[in-house]
Amino acid sequence: MKPARMRPIAALWEWQTSAACRGLESARFFSPSGERGNARAERERSARELCAGCIVREECARFAVESGEQHGVWGGVSRERATRR
Numbered sequence: 843m844k845p846a847r848m849r850p851i852a853a854l855w856e857w858q859t860s861a862a863c864r865g866l867e868s869a870r871f872f873s874p875s876g877e878r879g880n881a882r883a884e885r886e887r888s889a890r891e892l893c894a895g896c897i898v899r900e901e902c903a904r905f906a907v908e909s910g911e912q913h914g915v916w917g918g919v920s921r922e923r924a925t926r927r
């Protein structure tokens with residue numbers, strides 16, 4: 843497979859049409875600035891629960907790593923993405 847930067851733009855996003863989170867509020871996946879503790883843990887738990895049943899989980903997690911996404915839960919993964927780079 844070609845590196846992401848060499849593929850047509852539409853191919854980079856096509857997996858999102860099958861996303862379990864399609865149409866949901868992004869706030870489920872992104873903590874507001876300053877959110878910590880139980881509130882943040884609960885937000886991430888809720889996001890990971892949805893991601894666990896998503897058929898494009900791997901594509902989503904890979905996209906987040908390749909694009910250097912710093913925030914939010916992608917593919918059931920959040921802060922631990924830093925170890926995948």
Ligand code: SF4
Nearest residue numbers: 861863893896902917
């Ligand atoms: S893995 Fe999670 S964040 Fe990624 S597309 Fe699926 S539901 Fe959305």
